[in-house]
Amino acid sequence: MKKLLIVLILLVLAGAAFAGWIVFGPGPLDFTGGSPVALADYKGPDPSGVPASLKTASPVARGEYLARAADCEACHTVKGGASFAGGLAFKLPFGTLYAPNITPDRETGIGNWSDADFLNAVHKGIARDGTRLYPAFPYAAYTMMSDADALAIKAFLFSLPAVHAPTPPNTFAFPFNQRWLMVFWSAFFNADHRFMPHPDRSPEWNRGAYLAEAMAHCGDCHTPRNLMQALDNRRKFAGAVASGWKAYDITQDKESGIGGWGDDSLAAFLATGHAQGYGTASGPMGEAVDKSLMHLVPQDIKALVAYLRTVPAVSDPALPAPKTAPAPASHREGVAVADARGKAIFAGACAGCHGWTGQSPVLTYATFTGGRAVNDPGARNVAQAIVWGVTREGANGPVVMPAFGQAYSDVEIAAVANYVTARFGAAPSSLTARQVAQIRQQAAQ
Numbered sequence: 001m002k003k004l005l006i007v008l009i010l011l012v013l014a015g016a017a018f019a020g021w022i023v024f025g026p027g028p029l030d031f032t033g034g035s036p037v038a039l040a041d042y043k044g045p046d047p048s049g050v051p052a053s054l055k056t057a058s059p060v061a062r063g064e065y066l067a068r069a070a071d072c073e074a075c076h077t078v079k080g081g082a083s084f085a086g087g088l089a090f091k092l093p094f095g096t097l098y099a100p101n102i103t104p105d106r107e108t109g110i111g112n113w114s115d116a117d118f119l120n121a122v123h124k125g126i127a128r129d130g131t132r133l134y135p136a137f138p139y140a141a142y143t144m145m146s147d148a149d150a151l152a153i154k155a156f157l158f159s160l161p162a163v164h165a166p167t168p169p170n171t172f173a174f175p176f177n178q179r180w181l182m183v184f185w186s187a188f189f190n191a192d193h194r195f196m197p198h199p200d201r202s203p204e205w206n207r208g209a210y211l212a213e214a215m216a217h218c219g220d221c222h223t224p225r226n227l228m229q230a231l232d233n234r235r236k237f238a239g240a241v242a243s244g245w246k247a248y249d250i251t252q253d254k255e256s257g258i259g260g261w262g263d264d265s266l267a268a269f270l271a272t273g274h275a276q277g278y279g280t281a282s283g284p285m286g287e288a289v290d291k292s293l294m295h296l297v298p299q300d301i302k303a304l305v306a307y308l309r310t311v312p313a314v315s316d317p318a319l320p321a322p323k324t325a326p327a328p329a330s331h332r333e334g335v336a337v338a339d340a341r342g343k344a345i346f347a348g349a350c351a352g353c354h355g356w357t358g359q360s361p362v363l364t365y366a367t368f369t370g371g372r373a374v375n376d377p378g379a380r381n382v383a384q385a386i387v388w389g390v391t392r393e394g395a396n397g398p399v400v401m402p403a404f405g406q407a408y409s410d411v412e413i414a415a416v417a418n419y420v421t422a423r424f425g426a427a428p429s430s431l432t433a434r435q436v437a438q439i440r441q442q443a444a445q
């Protein structure tokens, strides 16, 4: 019976995948066209590896830079836990998956792994004992990483203290607990080849493409997924939901994307998590900045910007062009919203940090004028920030917004979120208490 079910599921999976996406689905760099060449045949400067300033550094130091660029730590560390010791829960519709311990502990980590074992995991999604890994581990992106870079990361990981921390088993129900099904997922959706430079593009573009695709895996959050949970690169970078937050359109679309941002603003946003007139990176993006992008050298940030500029515009019809003007200084002026509680809460709990204009009197990071979150009529990220607060390392020291999830009811949170989008954004939101309840559940992971 079980076998029959598996065969049936496979047929359905294979059929759907073949029909929809194998045949037509482009790869992450197909938009570029041209004739890419193998890294070894490329005549330009090597787009992989570390920046010039680190070329002569020790393998461990090089590996540390690359592990940051690839942001391995974000997923393999629980809040307050030992770095890379795993345990972070990924709540998926069919159960919970835990990121494993990747410290060099021989019993519970990867201390016994050979170089070949490690490359198999990073490039192919195959663990040391041959079991298949779920694509919550973004190996379909890391497959583009050069062997040398992956092994430098291994050297760095092996230089860390071994932490004894068993990884909890996943709670997936049948058939999702059948790891071997990932053989098919990988065959369809993991190209399993290393980054291929484009000789017709600039060296800077190639570096940016390598960083964005093989390392920083921007698409993992910003590209929508198909039914099989693989990235739908026909809408590359057009926006998707990541861990309950909206990872906005970062294509060149002028209205919903970043086509209208200046190069300097984009670079500042990536390097610090804030750009004047474009708001602040919170949630998963705040973490990506703190743990990863903030540690890149300025040339690497510039390369990312050069690459982003070439990603074709795809519009997100849900997002209007942001309002760039500050709100009136007096709380008496400005919007009237249906639920007066929103304004009352804002006056008592928020205005002190965010100001009535939206330009913070106390903290640059808290200025949201022009920012996407307050200009998103879905108000998802506004509600996330209110419920959970924001704790960031920040470019110049810690940045904290307190969590209000305990202090206010769902109705109150919806009211203040709707007040914030109405006062500071281009179009008001109509978030409901039910949606706030969903956000609480989703993020309670």
Ligand code: HEC
Pocket: 067, 070, 071, 072, 073, 074, 075, 076, 090, 097, 098, 099, 100, 101, 102, 109, 110, 118, 121, 122, 127, 128, 132, 133, 134, 135, 136, 137, 138, 142, 153
């Ligand atoms: C987006 C989250 C995410 C990121 C980023 C990430 N991982 Fe993972 N990784 C996971 C998850 C989840 C698993 C477990 C998958 C499973 O159990 O099927 C995993 C599994 C692994 C494994 C297999 C370990 C084992 O015991 O089987 C290795 C090795 C690994 N990751 C290394 C890395 C390295 C190196 C990086 C950075 C280059 C990285 N990961 C970045 C989520 C992530």
Ligand code: HEC
Pocket: 211, 212, 216, 217, 218, 219, 220, 221, 222, 242, 245, 246, 247, 248, 249, 250, 256, 257, 258, 269, 270, 278, 279, 280, 281, 282, 283, 284, 285, 286, 288, 304, 308, 371, 372, 373, 381
């Ligand atoms: C772990 C998920 C994740 C990853 C990885 C990630 N982002 Fe984001 N990004 C987000 C989220 C979520 C937001 C919205 C943040 C907010 O509203 O505060 C965002 C916001 C942004 C914005 C601001 C967009 C706007 O309209 O305001 C830019 C630009 C951006 N990301 C670029 C990138 C680039 C470039 C990369 C790769 C180098 C990247 N992101 C990787 C999740 C991610």
Ligand code: HEC
Pocket: 273, 279, 280, 281, 282, 283, 286, 345, 346, 349, 350, 351, 352, 353, 354, 363, 365, 366, 368, 371, 373, 374, 381, 382, 385, 386, 390, 392, 399, 400, 401, 402, 404, 416, 417, 420
């Ligand atoms: C102690 C100061 C402080 C208070 C009080 C505060 N905030 Fe914040 N808030 C911040 C800071 C700092 C940030 C930027 C965090 C970052 O770097 O991502 C922020 C970010 C935000 C964001 C932007 C999220 C994004 O993705 O761009 C919103 C929306 C927000 N706050 C709403 C509120 C609301 C509503 C209240 C009252 C219920 C409030 N804040 C109270 C400091 C504060």
